Amino acid sequence: MALVVARAPVPGQAKTRLAAAVGAVGAAEIAAAALLDTLEVVRELGTPSVVALTGQLEHCARRHEIQEALAAHGVIGQRGTGLGERLANAHADAAGFAGADAVVQVGMDTPQLTADLLRGAITTLDGADAAMGPAADGGWWCLAVRDAALAHCLAAVPMSRPDTGVRTRAALERAGVRVARLPELSDVDTLADAVAVAGLLPGSRFAAAVAAHAGLTGGVPQ
Secondary structure (H helix, E strand, O other): OEEEEEEOOOOOOOOHHHHHHHHHHHHHHHHHHHHHHHHHHHHHHOOOEEEEEEOOHHHOOOHHHHHHHHOOOEEEEOOOOOHHHHHHHHHHHHHHHHOOOOEEEEOOOOOOOOHHHHHHHHHHOOOOOEEEEEEOOOOEEEEEEOOHHHHHHHHHOOOOOOOHHHHHHHHHHHOOOOEEEOOOEOOOOOHHHHHHHHOOOOOOHHHHHHHHHOOOOOOOOO
């Protein structure tokens, strides 16, 4: 099953580093577009899917579109104090919600992901216990596990650090998990990230939002 871990894109709470360049509303609109594109790709995958959501949808950008998109997925709340704990719990809760063992988890910061990339993560589990897709900033954009219980070690991993990917892999391997490597993608955290990723996605909601809020006359460079 596919798991999307997401935060409601509320102005002032979404993408604070990006907001420094495009404003709180612009950052929330770009984050909302990233979430919508991600949910569409996950739906295209054609497998059971769950969104582990935190934040207040009633105050988020593109609220009605997001609510409509979420209707195609199971939705659960996030629980836990730190991000690592919330991720570990999301794996367990989503697997229980969907009645599944294997979980392929992504966030909402890589709208350039494709259904083929997700299928590749699933296929990789035929020869490994887990598969991790590194992010260019040192984190990771995807974690696939053959059994959701294998993700319990995430609770002890410091997140949002340049060495989060290395630490995550080490924690899995210490638990006896065989970890395969997936392709690297770039997270969207800054304006430069957003422009670069939007250039890979002509015609997408994300590219349109970046062009509209980043002051790029003539659209996003491709």
